[in-house]
Amino acid sequence: MEYYMQKTYYKTASLISNSCKAIALLARQTAEVAMLANEYGKNLGLAYQLIDDVLNFTGTSASFGKGALSNIRHGIVTAPLLCAMEEFPQLRAVIDQGLDNPANVDLHHNLLVISLLSADVKAICSKR
Incomplete structure (x- = not known):
């Protein structure tokens, strides 16, 4: 990171x-x-x-002017993916296979959403 x-x-x-x-x-x-x-x-x-x-x-693509998941599709590893890899170590093997595989992109997306949601829940809980 x-x-x-x-x-x-x-x-x-x-x-x-x-x-x-x-x-x-x-x-x-x-x-x-x-x-x-x-x-x-x-x-x-x-x-x-x-x-x-x-x-x-x-x-969405319309909300910020570039394609959704464009970073993954171009092989760019960003902060959400790095954080998700900490939470889901199996992502490392998928990344090593290549980010250009459509099945891998879908898996990344699903695990990242789970990771982001769990981070939101952790943040909410820590405020209480």
Whole structure:
């Protein structure tokens, strides 16, 4: 997961974090404010990408402009799949067979939905 978060920072969050920092610097804010703006942008960018990855499994093609399950179909392993592999170790063997097999895509989707739902339930329970 650490590698995924680092990749996500370089892919998405760095643009947002550096943009936030640049705005603070252009507004002649202190170095501390610029650093805080940079950290805010980093967290915003990571959160954006994580939500985008979840929507790839739970959303519809019409709702976010790309095909549902497009990441799996293109062989891209994202945070929901990494989390599901922790919960369902048998996914690793399926992934090793290849994500381009339609039967594997369906299995991934079903296990990911179960994993996401159980994560939601765990989050709800922990708030009580």
